[in-house]
Amino acid sequence: GESVGLHLPTLSVQEGDNSIINCAYSNSASDYFIWYKQESGKGPQFIIDIRSNMDKRQGQRVTVLLNKTVKHLSLQIAATQPGDSAVYFCAEKGGGGNKLTFGTGTQLKVEL
Amino acid sequence: DTGVSQDPRHKITKRGQNVTFRCDPISEHNRLYWYRQTLGQGPEFLTYFQNEAQLEKSRLLSDRFSAERPKGSFSTLEIQRTEQGDSAMYLCASILGTGGKKETQYFGPGTRLLVL
Numbered sequence A: 001g002e003s004v005g006l007h008l009p010t011l012s013v014q015e016g017d018n019s020i021i022n023c024a025y026s027n028s029a030s031d032y033f034i035w036y037k038q039e040s041g042k043g044p045q046f047i048i049d050i051r052s053n054m055d056k057r058q059g060q061r062v063t064v065l066l067n068k069t070v071k072h073l074s075l076q077i078a079a080t081q082p083g084d085s086a087v088y089f090c091a092e093k094g095g096g097g098n099k100l101t102f103g104t105g106t107q108l109k110v111e112l
Numbered sequence B: 001d002t003g004v005s006q007d008p009r010h011k012i013t014k015r016g017q018n019v020t021f022r023c024d025p026i027s028e029h030n031r032l033y034w035y036r037q038t039l040g041q042g043p044e045f046l047t048y049f050q051n052e053a054q055l056e057k058s059r060l061l062s063d064r065f066s067a068e069r070p071k072g073s074f075s076t077l078e079i080q081r082t083e084q085g086d087s088a089m090y091l092c093a094s095i096l097g098t099g100g101k102k103e104t105q106y107f108g109p110g111t112r113l114l115v116l
Helices: none
Strands: A010-015 A018-023 A032-038 A045-051 A057-058 A061-065 A074-079 A086-093 A099-104 A104-110 B005-007 B012-015 B018-024 B030-037 B044-050 B053-057 B065-068 B075-079 B088-095 B111-115
Touching: A010 A018, A032 A061, A032 A074, A045 A057, A045 A061, A045 A074, A061 B075, A074 A086, A086 B065, B012 B018, B018 B065, B018 B111, B030 B053, B030 B075, B044 B065, B075 B088
Parallel strands: A010 A104, B012 B111
Antiparallel strands: A018 A074, A032 A045, A032 A086, A057 A061, A061 A074, A086 A099, A086 A104, B005 B018, B018 B075, B030 B044, B030 B088, B044 B053, B065 B075, B088 B111
């Protein structure tokens, strides 16, 4: 759902299950997308990226899917572990610009 | 640890005081970005440098804010006459260049500012 102020969308999963975190982006001209993980009190940590000429990219335990038609990005985490608990942000880079625009984060909670 | 460092990690100040933060990017990275993050929100772009040149500033960067990167290496962000609304995490990020993997922005740990 929507988040306002302190109320981040939260996804709770059982350890070992797969997690899917979704993100809607705003700029159809964006050509580069990144997922970041942010733990409490720390800066965002790069997870995986994808360029707009691709629709899927896989990393170690993570997969990013890009649907440009509906401007939707998702992050799939396989076999979710307690260490995956954090806030996850998607970010987009516009076609001619250089700054990243971040979406609303999703709090991932992994239950033992 | 991404290799981007920020100092101080925490700063508490009284309203009206000036504060200055420092960012040391990864050494060979020529672009440096500043972002601000408030609780529960994603980082918001403030400004960025290509070497020593400041190329873009957000409307969020009021005239009380100034950033420099005098030698194209470390950068400073100064806030004058701080207000309670300035309380936030200030993040620095750097990239190697443009194109491909060089565009990945690596973030520092941030400086958390609290204005009383």
